[in-house]
Amino acid sequence: MFWNCPAVSRRFVLGFTISFICKKEKMDRVKKLTIPAFINDSISKNGEKTSLVYANEGNYAYSDLGKEMRLLAGLLASLGIEKGDKVAVLGPSSPNWGIAFLSVVSMGAVAVPILPDFNSKEVKNILEHSESKILIFAQNLYGLIEEDAARSCQHLILLDNFACVPIGCQASQLKNLAPALPAALIYPEINAPEEDDLASIIYTSGTTGNSKGVMLTHRNLAWTAQQCTTIQKIVPSDRFLSVLPLSHTLENTVGFLLPLFNGASVHYIRKVPTPHVLLNALNTVRPTKLLIVPLIIEKIFKTRILPKFQKSPVIRFLYSIGPIRKLLHVVAGKKLHKTFGGKLDFLGIGGAKLDGTVEKFLKEAKFPYAIGYGLTETSPLLAGTRVGGTRVGSTGPAMAGVSLRLGDVDPATGEGEIQAKGPNVMRGYYKAPEITRSVFTDDGWFKTGDRGWFDKNGFLYIKGRIKNMIVGSSGENIYPEDIESVINRMRYVLESLVLEKKGRLVAMIHLNMEEIENQYQHLKVETAQVKDKINEKIDEILKDIHKKVNEEVNKFSKLHSVVFHPSPFEKTPTKKIKRFLYV
DSSP: OGGGSTTOOOOOOTTOOSSOSOHHHHHHHHTSOSHHHHHHHHHHHSTTSBOEEETTSOOOBHHHHHHHHHHHHHHHHHTTOOTTOEEEEESOSOHHHHHHHHHHHHTTOEEEEEOTTSOHHHHHHHHHHHTOSEEEEOGGGGGGSOHHHHHTSSEEEETTTTEEEOTTOOGGGGGGOOOOOOSOOOOOOOOOOOTTSEEEEEEOOOTTSOOOEEEEEHHHHHHHHHHGGGTSOOOTTOEEEEOSOTTSHIIIIIIIIHHHHTTOEEEEOSSOOOHHHHHHHHHHHOOSEEEEOHHHHHHHIIIIIGGGGSSSHHHHHHHTSHHHHHHHHHHHHHHHHHHTTSOOOEEEEOSSOOOHHHHHHHHHTTOOEEEEEEOGGGSSEEEEOOTTOOOTTEEESBOTTOEEEEESOOTTTOOEEEEEESTTSOOEETTOHHHHHHTBOTTSOEEEEEEEEEOTTOOEEEEEEGGGOEEOTTSOEEOHHHHHHHHTTSTTEEEEEEEEETTEEEEEEEEOHHHHHHTTTTOOSOHHHHHHHHHHHHHHHHHHHHHHHHHHSOGGGOOSEEEEOOSOOOBOTTOOBOGGGTO
């Protein structure tokens, strides 16, 4: 099949390498802040250790990873890919996704990760805007690729087995395509990337609905992955379980490059990570490191842990007593740790703000969690805390090597826009020089668009997105995230969204219907009567939330109305609510 791939050159020249030319060169390369420099060094040190695998599906050594990277890079070169060319990767997180990404960036080409959550129009726009010459895609996402979008690329490659896919190939024929990677071929040497060469263009899927191509260099990504070890040490015996999309910078840098640079193994889940599937993976892999977004741990706490502390008046009373609550949290924390496989020593939480009540539980339960803060534009980490060093509500201090400051500070509150400078800050937005200029200050600091403040020890606290800020009738600044944090502490609440409607604050609230419905399972009445009782309970809960929230927030942040939202809110890949859909 390899010989039938279009434009495959049959001219092979001895001496092709991406790595391993000689020991001296490896030593020189590892000093460079490039992805292949670190990966090649790790492959040479950890040859037979496990690299990228599916959970409970055998071994795949670092030496295997190095070999397959070289073969795929050779295939890409034979298809005409040169240094600086764009290659898009569309698929769920998997070992082959990692191989594809590393092969592309190791040969000096530019990887364009595409989120599997994007629709066909967004996929088409990214392929055309990025001018990707090749699209490497997963078979189950073939339906997202419109024919004219496919034709904007020169070649298609199947991510599942690296088969070449003819333009116009029927979906039913994909499973019959043979792998294009040969058993052994030698290709001409490819130019190794330099530190400031572009490594990846990541198209964001933000809460505002505007997708921009963030240009990240080898220095950005390699330096950030290296610096993460100043917060948490990684060793070859570590096992990472991957549950977030590799096409997002958080997982790409911290959950992929970081462990690979340090010889650890990364385990992927072949199926959609439903609670049952995730539980099986946790028990099988028994990870030492796990990276999640807040929604995952918030949902576990609010649906599985908190209801047990609310199931009777006596337990609720005991839970309200501080010392007893802490003891209950410790017991629950030990059970949760066992559920996570029993070996976890680092639960990294990032991508959005963690609910204060949930963090208080983790803190009191002595659970090994840590908080991080950053953006796609900063590769992504800007600030973070080590396990045991967290402060409830804070993202921690700036990561070593990163400088943070506040712009346009309000003298009354000490709050201002968080601005950053460091080797991890992006080059800019692809083909958008004006937008790029707008997010940098005149003296070169990146404007995050987040508002926050520092305590006396340099710990950063986030108030919210400046774009989300609501200006009250008297000119006061209202942060919906502050009000939402109060709402989300209330019993039965899973998530909420505060918006301005006709000059008034409205809260949309999604409740834990499972907990509510369980209260009426014992009733031997008609279904319609049960539904009526549930609806009455919902109205009662919403009225109680409305009253309690308005008693707690300042006069400018009081809610005009509270609305029941029956389904979960639509979210970005890092599980932040897409606010623009509800305005």
